[in-house]
Amino acid sequence: MNHTGAIERAKEHFAALLNEQLKRIDQMKAEEEWADYSRIMPIIIGVAGGDGIGPFITKEAVRVLEQILAEEIRSGKVELRWISGLSIEERAQAMKALPEESLAALKQCHVILKGPLTTPKKGDKWPNLESANVSMRRELDLFANVRPVKVPEKGIDWIFYRENTEGEYVLGSLGLNVTDDLAVDFKVITSQGAERIVRLAFEYARKNGINRVSAVTKANVIKTTDGKFLDIARRVAGEYPDIQFDDWFVDIMAAKLVDEKRRREFRVIVLPNLYGDILTDEAAEFQGGVGTAGSANIGKRYAMFEAIHGSAPRMVDEGRAQYADPASMMRACVMMLRHIGLSQQANRMEMALDICGQFEKRIRITGRPDGATGAQFTDYVLETISNPDLLDRWQSYQPSGEAKL
Numbered sequence: 001m002n003h004t005g006a007i008e009r010a011k012e013h014f015a016a017l018l019n020e021q022l023k024r025i026d027q028m029k030a031e032e033e034w035a036d037y038s039r040i041m042p043i044i045i046g047v048a049g050g051d052g053i054g055p056f057i058t059k060e061a062v063r064v065l066e067q068i069l070a071e072e073i074r075s076g077k078v079e080l081r082w083i084s085g086l087s088i089e090e091r092a093q094a095m096k097a098l099p100e101e102s103l104a105a106l107k108q109c110h111v112i113l114k115g116p117l118t119t120p121k122k123g124d125k126w127p128n129l130e131s132a133n134v135s136m137r138r139e140l141d142l143f144a145n146v147r148p149v150k151v152p153e154k155g156i157d158w159i160f161y162r163e164n165t166e167g168e169y170v171l172g173s174l175g176l177n178v179t180d181d182l183a184v185d186f187k188v189i190t191s192q193g194a195e196r197i198v199r200l201a202f203e204y205a206r207k208n209g210i211n212r213v214s215a216v217t218k219a220n221v222i223k224t225t226d227g228k229f230l231d232i233a234r235r236v237a238g239e240y241p242d243i244q245f246d247d248w249f250v251d252i253m254a255a256k257l258v259d260e261k262r263r264r265e266f267r268v269i270v271l272p273n274l275y276g277d278i279l280t281d282e283a284a285e286f287q288g289g290v291g292t293a294g295s296a297n298i299g300k301r302y303a304m305f306e307a308i309h310g311s312a313p314r315m316v317d318e319g320r321a322q323y324a325d326p327a328s329m330m331r332a333c334v335m336m337l338r339h340i341g342l343s344q345q346a347n348r349m350e351m352a353l354d355i356c357g358q359f360e361k362r363i364r365i366t367g368r369p370d371g372a373t374g375a376q377f378t379d380y381v382l383e384t385i386s387n388p389d390l391l392d393r394w395q396s397y398q399p400s401g402e403a404k405l
């Protein structure tokens with residue numbers, strides 16, 4: 001059978017993709033400086049509730065933010081600004097993955113707190129739009145997805161640096177059915193993209209006195225792209241002789257994370273997009289499920305903070321949205337406060353979340369009516385934050401009695 005026509009179309013498609021990626025490399029080369037939040041007034045925090053359980057848990061997280069930032073909001077140092085247009089209902093109506101007005105409004109903010117956004121998939125009731133999350137990460141160049149996972153009683157203290165703008169996802173909806181029988185997707189790794197994420201991971205380790213960074217790839221099989229990521233990680237590691245560097249294949253790393261003896265040794269883990277997506281969900285399970293974990297999407301100019309989970313439409317369909325755990329969005333707020341330089345406020349919020357969600361657990365969220373509602377959990381967090389014994393209570397659970405304030 002002659003496939004010349006199909007191959008020519010595929011070549012054209014591939015050439016267009018390569019042009020886009022080469023343009024992106026030029027943009028990365030011309031990258032601007034990091035935002036300096038100490039010089040920005042007011043720091044505008046854009047808040048988008050998302051859809052599904054998103055608006056429920058975002059509302060609760062904002063209640064905590066409003067209390068903890070009361071002084072900064074009053075004095076005009078911080079502004080909370082709601083952003084509309086991003087729910088799946090609104091995106092479907094506009095037939096846009098990311099409506100222009102919403103993107104323009106996001107770009108007026110310095111940092112963004114975002115609830116989960118449904119990504120339509122073939123066969124469900126929504127038009128098959130591109131993922132709003134992926135396009136937001138691309139549009140705002142949020143290249144680092146940072147996800148901490150901590151389980152103090154098991155000795156787990158990991159922070160994942162997942163590359164967010166390349167890998168298998170950047171061209172995820174631009175794959176090609178070359179013929180009826182041949183489907184091809186593309187994976188992209190650039191020198192610039194790999195270097196900036198690896199460097200950010202090492203800088204974090206250095207700033208926080210952490211002496212180990214581990215890279216995860218599948219460079220033994222995916223030789224070209226993962227091979228490049230690993231080569232660059234090794235080169236950058238050479239600039240940080242005080243930090244131990246090792247590399248793992250993603251399959252064995254997935255196993256090591258459940259190995260109770262070995263897993264305590266990992267601290268900072270840097271990895272390409274898809275492996276990061278999978279391993280961080282696995283890791284979050286040790287902490288009490290995806291409802292307890294937040295994540296940061298960091299770029300030089302913008303940064304966006306969110307829960308690691310999705311919009312849990314089934315919880316909404318079953319009338320259980322009010323039982324969704326808002327701790328994930330609150331953990332995202334902690335990362336956001338730290339990112340904009342409000343570490344004292346971040347520490348207080350984190351201590352309250354540790355006490356309420358991990359140590360004391362006076363009330364429990366199960367996601368069902370046999371547990372607390374998100375609003376009840378939030379009341380507990382608010383009461384804990386404003387209680388003068390916050391630090392003592394938190395310290396009483398620390399093996400080392402280490403102070404945070």
Ligand code: NAD
Nearest residue numbers: 116117118119133291308309310311312313314324325367
């Ligand atoms: P999901 O993460 O939304 O939910 C899976 C299950 O986890 C839920 O059914 C629920 O049992 C539990 N869960 C999640 N969050 C919870 C919370 N806060 N409290 C209690 N339980 C919670 O995964 P999914 O069903 O695969 O995805 C639903 C939609 O979300 C999809 O459209 C997906 O594309 C999207 N999504 C968005 C993001 C994002 O916005 N960053 C991330 C992942 C998935």
